[in-house]
Amino acid sequence: MNSEIITRFAPSPTGYLHIGGARTALFNWLFSKNQNGKMLLRIEDTDKTRSTKEAIDAILFGMEWLGLNWDDDVIFQSQQIDRHKEVAYKLLDSNNAYYCYCTQIELDEMRKKAASEGKSPKYNGKWRDKTPNESDKTVKPVLRIKTSETGSTLLDDLVQGQVHFKNDQLDDFVLLRSDGSPTYMLASVVDDFDMGVTDIIRGDDHLTNAARQSQIYDAMQWRKPRTSHIPLIYGIDGNKLSKRHGAMAIGDYKNMGYLPETIINYLVRLGWSHGNQEFFTVGEMIDLFKIEKVNKSPSRLDFKKLTNMNSNYIKSKDNNDILTIIKDHHQNLNIKIKDGDIYNQILTIIPSLKEKSKTINDLIELSSYLTRDDDEITVKNELLDINNQATNKHLTGIVNIIKNIKNWNIIEIENSIKSYIDDNDIKLFELAQPLRIVLTGSTVSIGIYDIITSLGKNAVINRVNKYLKN
């Protein structure tokens, strides 16, 4: 008895892998892993004019980045066309399909008429029982399925529950286009069958397609796979995802500084939960995931929560892993590091960096005072509104103190600065803030002692002196 679970993720390469597609892939992956099954990847590229190589690459890259590995080789639907046709002709031979000679104009009018009569704008079955005469044969026909006109189709969906459709609502959809190419409706059923798919997990925009496709299974007398139609994700405003709110390619999330584990963890909590638990390791997700627990209601994308989750993952990451991530991003951002020793300096401040960073971009920004040359630190006067004689006096004073520090370590540095402010009866803020701005070019940074320690004596003196000269 072969009871292996096989799922598939079947994106069409007409756009990039967006966040909703990523979640569908994730649910497929978790479902199959949970049951020691397989997840296959099928690229639905039957629409040759809209499919692109770039989109395929983006999908594969996105899945790899997220760690959603698929089993076996990638299947390209376009390579199975002969098989799709074969099934179509079997359907024709068994009187479950027929040629339709309607023109596009004819179909448009048919739909307009149905709409004006308050009926569903489906194909009216004009050619179901007709044989074409000579004049009809000037148009190239499509092959349509002959759906049952009576009875009803029951869908027993793992997420949606039992859903009934009256068969008279189902239209005779197209199997083969007039150029002989198979449609998605046909191709995906044939491929799912041939691939031995036991469970289809896809967006609930396919729910009615499931009822329609079930006609093909019945006509072929094929065993139907179980289905799970998961709700879609919307933007924060409740509308369909668009460029405006994050339907960007999954790679864009990488560029925005999100960790793949953040994305995975955030997505799994959209529509699925395990009590009040917010954070899951991948292993926990696999163990706990049950498709039946997925909600039926759609959810919205919330970047605030995503960002919060990311900051938590950054904090929990190993220092050396963070360093590796910083290095990768420097490469991506084309930030040139002249001296390899800078990474040793960065490593020392990673504990502080992690505490203040919500994204990888924050890590980069907060450590940029180390990756930039002394000359590249510019102090805008509006930043230094405490720019006055007293400030300059203290900056001069502190340079002299720093020059005399013998053991360059954070304790020594902190003690020296503290005694300076005590001696001069000023608040730490009055010295630390100007110093911060002069040393980093920013009003926001990690702790001032960390800055000074990591920068090294020469750089500190150079940067302060450079400022004082101007």
Place this chain on the structure above:
RNA sequence: GUCCCCAUCGUCUAGUGGUUAGGACGCUGGCCUCUCAAGCCGGAAACAGGGGUUCAAGUCCCCUUGGGGACACCA
């Protein structure tokens, strides 16, 4: 328009007839503080509306309203 699905704080959600309706993000008051965060201690914030069923309803049923999806020679 027809059919299908959905409905707990602003958002993600817990809840499976008896709960002070819980958590997380966000918002907010305070503490801490060299900046910004973080952290710690508090706070406001929800069962869409109306009918049933029941001793008892966020939980079950019906209607209304409001969202969403499908209705292509796209996938």
